[in-house]
Amino acid sequence: MTPTLQVFLIVSAALFSAGLLAALSRRHAIFILIGIEMMLAAANLNFIAFWRFGPQSQPPTGVMIAIFSIAIAAAEAAVGLALVIAVYLHYRTTNVDHLDQLKG
Amino acid sequence: MSKSVDQIFVNAKQWLLSWLMPAPAWVVQIVSSLINIFALLAVFLTLFALMSVLERKILGRIQNRYGPNRVGPFGLLQPVADGIKMLIKEDIVPARADKLLHFLAPILIAAAAILALGVIPYGRNMTPFTIDGGILFFFAVGSTTELAVFMAGWGSNNKFSMLGAMRAIAQMISYELPLIITVLPVVMVVGALMPDRIVGAQAEYTLGVVPRWFVFTPWGATAFILFFVSGLVESNRTPFDVPEGESEIVAGHMTEYSGFKYATFFMAEYIGMFAITGLATTLFLGGWHSPVQVLEFIPSYVWFFAKLSTLLLVYIWLRGTLPRTRIDQIMNFAWKFILPMSFACVIAAAVWHYAGRGLRGWLWSFVVIAIVYTALSMLLDTQRKFAPRVYRFAE
Amino acid sequence: MNSAAFVLIAILTLAAALAAATLQKLMHATLSFAVALVGVAAFFFLLGAEFVGLVLIFVYIGAVAVLIVFTILLTRRDVGKDRGANWGGALLAVAVFGGLAWAVFKTQTVATGAPHIRALTVKRIGEALMTSYVWPLQCVGLLLTAALIGALVLVMEEKR
Numbered sequence: 081m082t083p084t085l086q087v088f089l090i091v092s093a094a095l096f097s098a099g100l101l102a103a104l105s106r107r108h109a110i111f112i113l114i115g116i117e118m119m120l121a122a123a124n125l126n127f128i129a130f131w132r133f134g135p136q137s138q139p140p141t142g143v144m145i146a147i148f149s150i151a152i153a154a155a156e157a158a159v160g161l162a163l164v165i166a167v168y169l170h171y172r173t174t175n176v177d178h179l180d181q182l183k184g
Numbered sequence: 185m186s187k188s189v190d191q192i193f194v195n196a197k198q199w200l201l202s203w204l205m206p207a208p209a210w211v212v213q214i215v216s217s218l219i220n221i222f223a224l225l226a227v228f229l230t231l232f233a234l235m236s237v238l239e240r241k242i243l244g245r246i247q248n249r250y251g252p253n254r255v256g257p258f259g260l261l262q263p264v265a266d267g268i269k270m271l272i273k274e275d276i277v278p279a280r281a282d283k284l285l286h287f288l289a290p291i292l293i294a295a296a297a298i299l300a301l302g303v304i305p306y307g308r309n310m311t312p313f314t315i316d317g318g319i320l321f322f323f324a325v326g327s328t329t330e331l332a333v334f335m336a337g338w339g340s341n342n343k344f345s346m347l348g349a350m351r352a353i354a355q356m357i358s359y360e361l362p363l364i365i366t367v368l369p370v371v372m373v374v375g376a377l378m379p380d381r382i383v384g385a386q387a388e389y390t391l392g393v394v395p396r397w398f399v400f401t402p403w404g405a406t407a408f409i410l411f412f413v414s415g416l417v418e419s420n421r422t423p424f425d426v427p428e429g430e431s432e433i434v435a436g437h438m439t440e441y442s443g444f445k446y447a448t449f450f451m452a453e454y455i456g457m458f459a460i461t462g463l464a465t466t467l468f469l470g471g472w473h474s475p476v477q478v479l480e481f482i483p484s485y486v487w488f489f490a491k492l493s494t495l496l497l498v499y500i501w502l503r504g505t506l507p508r509t510r511i512d513q514i515m516n517f518a519w520k521f522i523l524p525m526s527f528a529c530v531i532a533a534a535v536w537h538y539a540g541r542g543l544r545g546w547l548w549s550f551v552v553i554a555i556v557y558t559a560l561s562m563l564l565d566t567q568r569k570f571a572p573r574v575y576r577f578a579e
Numbered sequence: 580m581n582s583a584a585f586v587l588i589a590i591l592t593l594a595a596a597l598a599a600a601t602l603q604k605l606m607h608a609t610l611s612f613a614v615a616l617v618g619v620a621a622f623f624f625l626l627g628a629e630f631v632g633l634v635l636i637f638v639y640i641g642a643v644a645v646l647i648v649f650t651i652l653l654t655r656r657d658v659g660k661d662r663g664a665n666w667g668g669a670l671l672a673v674a675v676f677g678g679l680a681w682a683v684f685k686t687q688t689v690a691t692g693a694p695h696i697r698a699l700t701v702k703r704i705g706e707a708l709m710t711s712y713v714w715p716l717q718c719v720g721l722l723l724t725a726a727l728i729g730a731l732v733l734v735m736e737e738k739r
Contacts, residue, residue, distance in 0.1 A: 083585050088622075089683045091589050095619070097676035098596035105668025108605070110650055114612050117643065118596055121619045124635075132626045136696055139707035143699060144715075146631050147708075150638050151719050155726035157643045161650045162730035168654040169734070285606065317701050320633045327641025331613060334648050338606060350652070353645065360641075377701050 088129035095122035109164045109174045113157060120153045186481040193223070193485070194309050220312040224301055232454045233263035239500050246504035266447075273443030278341055281440065285339030290441065290448035292332035297455040299325045304462040305379050307472045307485035318379045319371065322463060323364055326418070329456070330356050333427075333437055336449075340440035348436025351511055352420065352427030358518040359417040365526040366407040366414065369533030370398055370467045379463075383471030397470035402550040403532035408468040410526055412495070415460035417514065419453055421499060423506040424514055461495040462488075521560055528556035584625060592618025605651050613644045630701050 103115030131142025241251030337349020398404035623632030
């Protein structure tokens with residue numbers, strides 16, 4: 081007896097808010113990226129849960145979206161981490177509170 | 185008669201499960217999986233013990249000396265002595281090491297290696313776990329090894345370990361891509377990711393004599409050699425054992441591990457070797473099929489382990505014969521030669537399939553591979569480096 | 580049986596995600612992120628989409644987690660700690676979770692059980708990728724190439 085769709089959505093909402101917590105309250109740039117990746121994983125879980133419990137279309141749409149989302153998340157993580165390294169090479173810090181040269 | 189010998193393990197498991205008939209279905213399923221797991225562990229841990237002593241003896245013979253020959257007949261009980269030694273050693277953890285990472289790393293590597301063994305077909309109807317994406321499961325589990333190697337290097341709080349871990353990860357990531365792309369032609373030609381179906385597609389014999397294994401096609405032979413070399417690198421074996429080069433970097437990421445944890449790393453490396461050679465046998469050498477039709481009465485698992493042992497002997501032979509390559513030579517080799525050749529294999533497999541799978545397909549795919557190989561050899565300009573050796577002596 | 584597996588995986592995933600968001604040591608937080616991703620992959624297996632679960636393990640843990648770990652290595656100046664959660668962020672995250680949970684509970688149509696479906700084989704995914712989704716596939720390939728080249732260009736040091 082698999083749990084209902086509601087339970088899966090609650091779990092994915094909890095995962096999303098954990099990712100949001102990481103993205104909002106961390107100061108190290110890499111952790112903000114980890115938070116974003118967790119939010120993406122939570123959204124993928126949502127897609128697959130809806131595919132499983134919903135009407136089955138001929139190309140399995142939810143699964144396809146999740147596959148492409150994983151690929152795009154990997155590309156975005158690579159570029160994001162390259163940005164963090166580039167910023168570190170220039171400013172010697174990864175603390176996002178210190179990256180405020182465009183402020184004011 | 186030969187069929188019942190062939191299926192003896194399957195029948196034994198069914199007989200054991202029949203004792204549990206009144207239990208609910210999920211209990212039977214769990215017990216069935218547990219029997220599979222225990223059988224797998226028993227076979228491969230014994231093979232690991234045997235291989236550790238055989239490797240030392242064969243290396244010794246290659247180097248014109250006896251290997252270990254004191255413990256038991258011909259030294260075959262050496263693993264027992266080694267096991268006792270490893271167990272009674274003091275377990276030293278560096279004071280400023282990260283205790284959790286230091287503890288978890290060998291467990292994770294060993295777990296990943298043993299998990300990868302679960303999807304390989306060892307005989308007719310003898311795959312422990314049939315997953316629809318079996319090959320993908322194998323590679324996904326193998327890719328978690330990199331993170332565990334990094335955990336070992338970082339958790340030891342030691343510069344040698346960190347350097348060794350970074351070299352190991354760089355090497356493993358570079359060769360993971362050719363490993364997967366050389367599997368791609370086989371998956372393309374068969375049309376399935378399940379190892380059972382891949383073995384089943386290599387079943388018949390052309391003209392009744394030559395088996396239809398994928399290694400006897402041009403793209404298959406090239407892909408097999410490239411897969412074999414990439415497997416050598418992935419398991420950190422000589423000539424690619426820069427991460428654990430004893431003369432360079434002490435023991436790389438395993439420096440700060442003593443006693444049983446080191447034995448776990450050792451075991452994980454050997455079981456990773458078994459997994460890669462098992463997969464190579466499944467994909468290219470026809471799995472558990474016999475090479476000639478007259479010998480089909482020999483049970484399927486005997487053929488599988490015979491092929492596995494042959495590949496392991498080639499591994500040991502290479503270890504005893506070749507010197508270690510430098511890390512930059514390893515990376516150059518991966519990105520500039522093996523990767524383009526594996527793409528050529530994919531194209532050659534497609535050409536083989538579309539030119540009919542017979543003699544014409546064979547010739548056309550051979551032409552494709554020969555062209556790419558010649559172009560790569562000329563481009564990589566190895567003539568300069570392979571000039572006749574010049575000796576200069578002190579005057 | 581299924582419910583027991585679901586509860587275990589849910590506890591593992593959420594605990595690892597919270598640990599990743601609040602732990603102070605960088606390496607521990609990264610590794611609990613990897614454990615949370617294993618939990619999500621286990622959810623995918625439970626839901627019957629094994630291929631996606633395997634792709635997730637392969638891409639996220641085999642590639643993204645290793646990238647993150649390498650970046651931590653390359654950008655540290657012996658700073659191994661980071662501030663954990665703070666009150667503003669925690670409040671906002673709890674508020675978002677509350678809003679989403681309220682929306683889920685309010686909708687009646689999602690309180691359904693699991694229908695029986697055809698098994699999702701790799702063959703079906705492959706056919707869908709090559710017929711209905713061939714344009715997105717090529718675009719993702721192009722995107723990955725562009726991301727790769729862009730990441731390399733970003734970190735190349737300029738030649739003096």
